Amino acid sequence: MKYDIIVIGGGPAGATFAANAPKKYKVLLIDGHKIKYKGNGKPCGGLISPDAQKLLKQLGYEIPAEILTDPQIPLVKTIDIDSRVTLDCARNYINVDRAAFDEWLRSKAADNVETVFGICSDIKRDEHGFSVCVSGENGDISEYRSEWIVGADGADSIVRRKLFPNKKPRKYTAIQQWFNAEKDEPFYSCIFDKTATDRCMWSLFKSGKMIFGGAFPQENSRKRFEGAKKKLQMHAWYKFGEPIFTEACTVVCPRAKDLYCGENKVILLGEAAGFISASSFEGISYAIKSGKLAAEAFNCYGKPEKTYKRMAFILKIKLMVKMIKAALMFNSFFRIFAMKIGIGK
Numbered sequence: 001m002k003y004d005i006i007v008i009g010g011g012p013a014g015a016t017f018a019a020n021a022p023k024k025y026k027v028l029l030i031d032g033h034k035i036k037y038k039g040n041g042k043p044c045g046g047l048i049s050p051d052a053q054k055l056l057k058q059l060g061y062e063i064p065a066e067i068l069t070d071p072q073i074p075l076v077k078t079i080d081i082d083s084r085v086t087l088d089c090a091r092n093y094i095n096v097d098r099a100a101f102d103e104w105l106r107s108k109a110a111d112n113v114e115t116v117f118g119i120c121s122d123i124k125r126d127e128h129g130f131s132v133c134v135s136g137e138n139g140d141i142s143e144y145r146s147e148w149i150v151g152a153d154g155a156d157s158i159v160r161r162k163l164f165p166n167k168k169p170r171k172y173t174a175i176q177q178w179f180n181a182e183k184d185e186p187f188y189s190c191i192f193d194k195t196a197t198d199r200c201m202w203s204l205f206k207s208g209k210m211i212f213g214g215a216f217p218q219e220n221s222r223k224r225f226e227g228a229k230k231k232l233q234m235h236a237w238y239k240f241g242e243p244i245f246t247e248a249c250t251v252v253c254p255r256a257k258d259l260y261c262g263e264n265k266v267i268l269l270g271e272a273a274g275f276i277s278a279s280s281f282e283g284i285s286y287a288i289k290s291g292k293l294a295a296e297a298f299n300c301y302g303k304p305e306k307t308y309k310r311m312a313f314i315l316k317i318k319l320m321v322k323m324i325k326a327a328l329m330f331n332s333f334f335r336i337f338a339m340k341i342g343i344g345k
């Protein structure tokens with residue numbers, strides 16, 4: 001079957017593209033979440049940042065009440081374990097069920113978009129365009145063809161790996177565990193402990209459960225995670241109990257050279273493009289923004305991939321500012337100093 005555009009990945013980036021895809025194109029959206037995450041959503045905090053909230057409003061979307069999860073989050077607590085310094089900052093996050101949120105965004109796909117559920121297992125370029133192999137829920141293999149490819153397939157993007165093998169982004173392993181909680185606390189914690197990770201860890205509450213997670217260097221990631229839990233319990237910051245669920249996935253921690261929009265009839269969106277904050281790992285807003293920009297690029301005169309690259313320039317600058325913030329935040333001397341004088345409050 002032949003399409004103008006094949007979008008691989010129906011997370012926030014691919015779904016936003018699909019919702020705004022210009023009518024003149026025949027579009028196929030391929031999404032593998034049912035197979036990849038075995039019925040659960042992508043491992044995520046499910047916190048919709050103020051930037052993402054603004055973008056959703058611009059798109060005319062209002063998050064339906066049934067997707068919201070308690071508690072809503074008006075506060076971020078930053079904790080430096082070794083120095084025992086803490087800082088509270090007011091910041092409004094909307095707490096959602098991430099799987100339901102993605103489903104809701106996908107439901108907005110334009111009429112000219114067909115959706116297929118399956119895992120893209122191969123992509124090849126030839127003189128007529130692209131051929132994409134998809135393995136379905138029953139293991140059946142189908143082949144689709146297109147003129148353009150939109151890679152919105154997240155941190156482990158097959159589009160990026162197959163079509164741009166030299167553009168490997170820096171990757172960490174994100175691990176989260178869910179625990180029963182006595183009550184929902186209305187804050188999100190950002191935790192620093194340099195023995196566990198040179199990035200950050202986090203905790204939050206969601207519908208009677210507490211989620212504790214973090215981004216760890218890929219080597220010994222599980223050992224680091226368990227070590228961090230032990231230390232946090234020992235210092236009486238947390239009382240975890242038995243985990244009810246553990247989830248893990250790759251997360252991109254971008255450097256400037258990892259921000260890559262694609263070229264030559266291939267467009268990368270969201271985390272596949274490296275568009276995620278290097279300081280907080282907040283990525284939903286960048287996914288939505290890049291999906292919207294790419295759809296607009298297909299509506300403009302000229303080559304969509306070049307127009308998109310130009311349009312995404314501001315997004316890249318914003319992400320580079322986050323990288324500078326990350327370099328300061330992940331330096332314990334600067335971080336403790338900044339927390340003590342209340343920077344970011």
Ligand SMILES: Cc1cc2nc3c(=O)[nH]c(=O)nc-3n(C[C@H](O)[C@H](O)[C@H](O)COP(=O)(O)OP(=O)(O)OC[C@H]3O[C@@H](n4cnc5c(N)ncnc54)[C@H](O)[C@@H]3O)c2cc1C
Nearest residue numbers: 009011012013032033044045046047120154270271283284
């Ligand atoms: C543990 C964790 C917690 C996070 N918490 C937050 C948070 O609270 N707030 C926030 O803003 N950001 C958070 N992030 C970041 C955020 O989840 C991502 O940046 C964001 O989801 C990226 O959106 P995306 O659409 O680019 O990719 P994804 O959301 O990863 O979506 C990719 C989609 O592509 C599909 N896919 C992948 N490979 C294939 C394939 N081969 N074939 C077919 N389909 C495929 C997947 O099934 C998925 O549906 C968190 C990340 C992690 C790892």
